[in-house]
Amino acid sequence: VLHAVVARLAPAVRVIDLSHSIAPFDVAGGAALLARAVPHLGDGVVCAVVDPGVGGPRRAVALEIQSAGPGHLVGPDNGLLCEAADALGTVSSAVELSRDEPATTDAITFDGRDLFAPAAAALATGASLASLGTAVDPSTLVRLGVEVPSARSLPDGRTALTATVRWIDRFGNVQLSLDGDVLIAGGIVGVGLVGADALVRVASTFDDLEVGTAGVLRDANGAVALVVAQGSAAERFGLEVGDRVELVGDFGRIP
Amino acid sequence: VLHAVVARLAPAVRVIDLSHSIAPFDVAGGAALLARAVPHLGDGVVCAVVDPGVGGPRRAVALEIQSAGPGHLVGPDNGLLCEAADALGTVSSAVELSRDEPATTDAITFDGRDLFAPAAAALATGASLASLGTAVDPSTLVRLGVEVPSARSLPDGRTALTATVRWIDRFGNVQLSLDGDVLIAGGIVGVGLVGADALVRVASTFDDLEVGTAGVLRDANGAVALVVAQGSAAERFGLEVGDRVELVGDFGRIP
Amino acid sequence: VLHAVVARLAPAVRVIDLSHSIAPFDVAGGAALLARAVPHLGDGVVCAVVDPGVGGPRRAVALEIQSAGPGHLVGPDNGLLCEAADALGTVSSAVELSRDEPATTDAITFDGRDLFAPAAAALATGASLASLGTAVDPSTLVRLGVEVPSARSLPDGRTALTATVRWIDRFGNVQLSLDGDVLIAGGIVGVGLVGADALVRVASTFDDLEVGTAGVLRDANGAVALVVAQGSAAERFGLEVGDRVELVGDFGRIP
Numbered sequence: 001v002l003h004a005v006v007a008r009l010a011p012a013v014r015v016i017d018l019s020h021s022i023a024p025f026d027v028a029g030g031a032a033l034l035a036r037a038v039p040h041l042g043d044g045v046v047c048a049v050v051d052p053g054v055g056g057p058r059r060a061v062a063l064e065i066q067s068a069g070p071g072h073l074v075g076p077d078n079g080l081l082c083e084a085a086d087a088l089g090t091v092s093s094a095v096e097l098s099r100d101e102p103a104t105t106d107a108i109t110f111d112g113r114d115l116f117a118p119a120a121a122a123l124a125t126g127a128s129l130a131s132l133g134t135a136v137d138p139s140t141l142v143r144l145g146v147e148v149p150s151a152r153s154l155p156d157g158r159t160a161l162t163a164t165v166r167w168i169d170r171f172g173n174v175q176l177s178l179d180g181d182v183l184i185a186g187g188i189v190g191v192g193l194v195g196a197d198a199l200v201r202v203a204s205t206f207d208d209l210e211v212g213t214a215g216v217l218r219d220a221n222g223a224v225a226l227v228v229a230q231g232s233a234a235e236r237f238g239l240e241v242g243d244r245v246e247l248v249g250d251f252g253r254i255p
Numbered sequence: 256v257l258h259a260v261v262a263r264l265a266p267a268v269r270v271i272d273l274s275h276s277i278a279p280f281d282v283a284g285g286a287a288l289l290a291r292a293v294p295h296l297g298d299g300v301v302c303a304v305v306d307p308g309v310g311g312p313r314r315a316v317a318l319e320i321q322s323a324g325p326g327h328l329v330g331p332d333n334g335l336l337c338e339a340a341d342a343l344g345t346v347s348s349a350v351e352l353s354r355d356e357p358a359t360t361d362a363i364t365f366d367g368r369d370l371f372a373p374a375a376a377a378l379a380t381g382a383s384l385a386s387l388g389t390a391v392d393p394s395t396l397v398r399l400g401v402e403v404p405s406a407r408s409l410p411d412g413r414t415a416l417t418a419t420v421r422w423i424d425r426f427g428n429v430q431l432s433l434d435g436d437v438l439i440a441g442g443i444v445g446v447g448l449v450g451a452d453a454l455v456r457v458a459s460t461f462d463d464l465e466v467g468t469a470g471v472l473r474d475a476n477g478a479v480a481l482v483v484a485q486g487s488a489a490e491r492f493g494l495e496v497g498d499r500v501e502l503v504g505d506f507g508r509i510p
Numbered sequence: 511v512l513h514a515v516v517a518r519l520a521p522a523v524r525v526i527d528l529s530h531s532i533a534p535f536d537v538a539g540g541a542a543l544l545a546r547a548v549p550h551l552g553d554g555v556v557c558a559v560v561d562p563g564v565g566g567p568r569r570a571v572a573l574e575i576q577s578a579g580p581g582h583l584v585g586p587d588n589g590l591l592c593e594a595a596d597a598l599g600t601v602s603s604a605v606e607l608s609r610d611e612p613a614t615t616d617a618i619t620f621d622g623r624d625l626f627a628p629a630a631a632a633l634a635t636g637a638s639l640a641s642l643g644t645a646v647d648p649s650t651l652v653r654l655g656v657e658v659p660s661a662r663s664l665p666d667g668r669t670a671l672t673a674t675v676r677w678i679d680r681f682g683n684v685q686l687s688l689d690g691d692v693l694i695a696g697g698i699v700g701v702g703l704v705g706a707d708a709l710v711r712v713a714s715t716f717d718d719l720e721v722g723t724a725g726v727l728r729d730a731n732g733a734v735a736l737v738v739a740q741g742s743a744a745e746r747f748g749l750e751v752g753d754r755v756e757l758v759g760d761f762g763r764i765p
Binding site: 003004008011024025052055057113 | 269271273292296297425427459460462475484485
């Protein structure tokens with residue numbers, strides 16, 4: 001239906017679906033997906049809706065960004081947009097979107113259809129950010145807490161890095177909140193999980209691993225991923241988004 | 256493949272996917288989705304296929320509607336289209352689609368690809384309804400039985416309304432076949448289910464409810480919905496489409 | 511993200527999603543889907559990615575085909591493209607796609623985004639095949655082994671045909687690697703499965719079968735399919751892609 005709203009308001013604008021696969025209410029998952037995707041988009045407007053607080057006091061916002069890619073982000077002010085904004089550049093201005101009529105107290109709204117899509121269509125056809133609402137201070141935008149990986153030295157000289165599962169893709173590859181630069185090609189890393197420790201190879205590509213074998217590698221987003229060749233690392237290790245994972249070994253760069 | 260058929264026959268026509276999530280053979284679910292969506296569409300043709308009777312004697316039809324939105328609906332004559340037609344206006348004329356060659360007896364057809372998409376493409380590029388087949392009397396179109404909610408007065412003065420689960424969205428919100436006008440803001444309603452009665456608040460928005468708490472509210476389609484804040488009401492109450500639910504309390508308008 | 515890459519490189523090109531439903535690593539399933547779809551596509555480029563060997567030595571290729579439909583296929587050289595090429599015509603030339611920089615040893619690539627989509631966009635906007643890489647001999651392209659159905663005569667004069675489950679659609683219809691011409695309309699066929707033999711009717715359409723009843727028919731791709739009216743034959747018979755099924759009866763044409 002959002003496509004239809006944009007087609008009606010901005011018939012010449014092309015609309016691309018980035019994903020319909022974010023789990024209900026998973027704002028952090030949506031934020032991470034946007035941050036991965038936006039560097040590959042051209043000029044345009046990104047409209048994103050993962051919005052458990054719809055109808056409540058959370059603000060609806062549009063952001064303007066100095067960026068070679070998308071120049072505007074539209075969505076709820078619940079942390080969904082900020083990682084993508086960081087990946088693109090800096091928020092130069094922001095507005096809280098105005099509603100056509102005051103919110104009533106006896107009806108819930110479908111903000112994607114009624115507020116975000118119209119605002120995105122307006123921006124895509126040249127409306128100014130200021131025309132869509134009231135200026136807000138970009139520093140007041142809601143940000144998600146970012147899990148910082150932690151490192152400690154072990155008596156045997158190796159290092160233990162603790163990171164968080166940030167994304168599990170549809171193949172079951174487990175992306176950690178850890179920059180791929182920590183990995184040393186050809187090394188061996190211990191994956192420490194409660195009751196399921198394992199020693200795995202640092203692989204360069206999936207093809208380095210025998211089918212069914214686990215490994216760690218730098219994935220296509222530059223992060224450390226725990227993988228199983230032609231299998232699901234999430235299933236193998238029983239991991240879900242948000243779980244903590246410890247890697248033990250020698251690392252190229254300690255975060 | 257339907258997209259490709261339309262792109263070939265009507266290259267300038269924009270195609271929007273309304274949904275690929277209707278369960279196999281669920282004509283009523285498809286009809287309800289269309290009825291919710293069509294008021295938000297602009298001018299154009301709606302092509303819909305949920306078609307357990309494909310290859311059988313059910314007619315393939317195209318309808319013309321006096322409407323500010325989509326002017327034509329194309330699909331099987333099995334009840335899929337009529338609610339959407341009602342939501343848009345009145346069917347002014349209808350045809351049974353002609354097949355290019357007589358139906359053979361030894362092959363089943365893929366009517367979406369071979370019949371409905373070509374007819375939709377033709378209408379979208381200006382073909383007349385009459386050119387696509389034989390006129391049929393709109394009053395003979397198949398209609399789905401509509402569940403009528405029932406009301407009875409209880410000895411204590413309250414009312415018991417019985418309604419049907421009409422739609423469960425991907426979040427697990429349970430839409431009933433009951434107009435949202437029955438609800439009194441701020442009230443308390445008993446949700447009567449076999450073995451699982453519960454008293455829930457009448458909420459204005461999801462944000463009125465503590466996370467994990469059930470409530471009823473008027474949803475974005477104007478209907479009564481049974482919800483759980485950031486959770487699944489369908490799971491909580493074990494409900495499926497077609498189940499009967501009783502609401503007990505004071506209501507603003509008895510259907 | 512592939513859509514965005516094409517939109518950036520070839521803004522005027524229309525992109526159609528054929529499917530996002532192929533199971534991870536199921537090259538044969540992707541190949542079969544492409545082969546079913548391409549006869550219905552118009553002129554253009556088909557970009558396909560089911561690519562368990564990404565990052566390994568498998569070649570990335572683009573094929574040129576003498577065809578009234580799509581003239582180019584782009585994807586991994588792992589068998590994914592060859593059935594579609596056969597369905598369209600003959601591969602007249604092929605290239606191994608060049609990478610902008612030599613593959614590094616410490617990063618895996620997202621070839622869909624970084625290699626296949628840009629190549630498809632280039633071909634769609636008129637680039638020559640030769641400009642995209644190094645010519646390869648079409649006869650060296652990887653082909654999937656094709657299951658050949660086998661037939662044997664039974665003492666009672668009937669025939670036993672053994673075929674492979676080639677595709678299970680979302681309704682649970684089971685397509686076999688067997689041309690629909692083998693079926694005799696109105697006949698009875700024994701479906702031989704370990705522990706679950708059954709006699710089923712040869713139906714012309716789903717509508718010939720009582721709801722819940724199994725049958726065999728010539729499906730919309732011209733192949734033999736094992737079906738259950740408004741139900742799932744895959745569930746009924748416990749079948750998965752790749753399973754072997756024996757049909758016993760009288761047949762119109764022995765493969």
